[in-house]
Amino acid sequence: MSINTAAPHPEDFVAGRPFVFRNAIVITVDTPGVLENADVLVNGETIEAVGSKLQVPEGTLEIDASGGILMPGMIDTHRHMWQTALRGYGGDWALSQYFVFYYLQHGEVFRPEDIYAGNLLSALESVDTGVTTTLDWSHALRTPEYADAAMKAFEEIPGRFVLGYGNYLGAPWEWTAAPEFRSWVASHSPTDMHGLQIAFDVPDSENFPEKAAFEFARENGLRVTTHAGVWGATTDNAIDHMYSGGFMTDQICYVHGTTLSRESYQKIAATGGTVSVATESEQSAGQGYPSTWQLRKYGISASLSMDTSVWWSADYFSAMRATLSADRSREHLEAHAKGETVNANRLRAEDVVWMATMGGAKSLGMEDKIGSITPGKKADLLLVMNDQSPAMTPILNPNVHVVYQAGTADIHSVVVNGRVLKYEGKRIGLDLAPARDAVAQSVEFVRSKLGEQAWVEGMHPALAPNEPIDNPYHYQDDDTK
Template sequence: MATSIPAAHPEDFTPGRPVVFRNATVITVDTPGIIQGGDVLIADDKIVSVGVGLAVPEGTVEIDATGGILMPGMVDTHRHMWQTALRGYGGDWALSQYFVFYYLQHGQVFRPEDIYAGNLLSALESVDTGVTTTLDWSHALRTPDYADAAVQAFKEIPGRFVLGYGNYLGAPWEWTADPTFRTWVKNHPQTDMLGLQIAFDVPDSEDFPEKAAFDFARDNGLRATTHAGVWGATTDVGLGHMYKAGVMTDQITYVHSATLSPDSYHKIAATGGTVSVSTESEQSAGQGYPSTWELRKYGIPASLSMDTSVWWSADFFSAMRATLSSDRSREHLEAQAKGDTVNVNQLRAEDVIWMATMGGAKSLGMEGKIGSITPGKKADLLLIKNDQSPAMTPILNPTAHVVYQAGTADIHTVVVDGRVLKFDGKRIGLDIAPARDAVAKSVEYVRSQLGEEAWEEGMHPELTPTERIPNPYGYQDEE
């Protein structure tokens, strides 16, 4: 006979008090895989034990996870968090319009406080939606004051973050050599809760001035993240320079990597690099076809990312679903082009869950700390449970259920570093008002700087006239 589990309450989650999830379907993303009716005990900031019917210390808070799925917190390896203040503004953009808006026209009007506002809202959204670790691809940090503003937002939201320091208005070999930047890096010690990388791109050129930035990263023990294989922007030429210079290592993450040659994929695989796939971005903006179907051929580890909320949401269920669907769609198209039929899908739900968790951890160099429900790792957990949702019953295939059935509305509990930040669908002590108000002020300022005409034009790009293909049978609306 099952033992009833006393109801937990938000006030029960006091610092240092152990917490146990009871009777969950546990997706460990590790050995032993999926545990039916499983328990997970956490204490302080660590996962203590995983099993069935665990004995726990007296005073442990018990969370009834019956009917729910417990999985590791998700990891986003590439999000321009500062752009969240303009959420949805560029929903109809192509990539060229994004470049024009931010790089050539209006990105320069952003102040440090605008970076802070976007980061604050994005950070809150991350933990609210079960993304417990996020890399902020922050390429608008024109001075260390901007970086301080970005970091301040992370200090106010108790998630796990990595700042990818970038500067789209400056050349990476110049800003990484700037004494003020170097002093900022020296005074910015990395922690488990706030890491640091450098973020910049390698466009085509005859020489390779970006080598100086890679050398700086290596000399300072920093990983680097770069947009690669982006149609018309970053090609095989840049990777060729990187490989020849010896800077392609396992410390590099290549974002998108959607339009590379077989030789470039071989180089990434041979040097231990990882790829961050932003499927919704690649499908809509035009970087190239989402690359998981190519990466699998070369054995390149993939992680997932949402890119920017100026276009898309921060919904990682959507990222997993889109990635699995795009990979399968390409497999079918490739087979059918040869007159063949796909009888078995090679990419499975469990694979994209791995990308969303352990793949992200590997991309950040944190696979020993996060990404799976493993004793000794950090307690970053996500409980998907919604007793009133028709989509949450029955749970027959847990990994497929996470990817194709569950959604952000089904997030019951979020734990980061052992701290319960969300319980029973509600955040604990994390009101939206500060982020909402900061973003409202930022939007008002940016809009005033652009002017109403430019604001509206930027949001609604002019359509190119198109004509219907001639129909030999005629169209009904033709005379």
């Protein structure tokens, strides 16, 4: 069949018209692995074929991907998207300051329109940076009106999103029992593009009141995402309650999972649970040491996440790089403590690419639909290609290149559900202005409600003075000359 050999323009990408990436290095994250000079044909919402010199339908658009790496769209399994409206505000916080700001002092300030603004900007940023699926750990949904605002943002950005419905200012056994919440859930049918989970935590307690929330999730066929193994907040006691109650299944994602005991990791592994690792968050905020070095010992499936842009950006290349580096750093430290050395790194770049793609799909229960470049799966794709970037040549080890060399500036194309949302480094029909303006109004409102003093103090937490260490060594002039 003949094809359109001229380079396509954004206006050429119309619904229903097939297109093919030609001559790419394809990281399938599936059998047969990495393919050189390969083609990927997209027809409708799905990947139709993967191979060399594919025969394609009449009128297929051709994208020359020579010198580029085509990989599955990345998947973030834990992001508090609404907090993107205060991007970078808490960059100097420790976790305690985060809790104080949102949970104790200013959480009630935020309105539904603030949730919408943060979600809109975060959703746009997700697809712009090649994160084609994002789980919104939306723990500020005090009423269904807030949930409607979160979903409204998703309807305006054509990415793939999962709403993790949560309410950190209420008890999960209470808000999941509220008639208005149950009515909202009953009126929303999850789809491949807009999924639904329940998001809540299980802090230490004797009587396990969160049991009622787990029961609601199970009765309604909803997966649960929960922060676990967070130092001083969610401990092994929570895992014990969940396991004894029969709620630990492959429907549960444990976020962070950094400070758990051997027995807790074994329980997660035995019940098929997954862990969402947010390395930059764990390194900076203090939930515990990033857990991949433990998870791989127990055979626990890991995915990656960015946590919140009140601290960090949505740069998923940074997430992969930090995760691989943290795992190797810990492995070296553990070896050195025993007087040994590491002769081969156990966690490899391809493992982290898997976490960023198939690991995320598995965590969301969507491994049969997304996460790899496999014929029949949804066409969620990312082309990393930049002819003007010194870091993009030569490409010798594609997985390592994605993790340690490439960056967001090298994103050429982003495809979600067969729709091209970014091409030649530019978004198609997704203007920043609406999100920027909504966030500006949200920031103005929140700042006015806090007051200027509280606003400034919240951004710059006070530090206790350092205790000086006595130094017996002093520089002295030699007077004998």
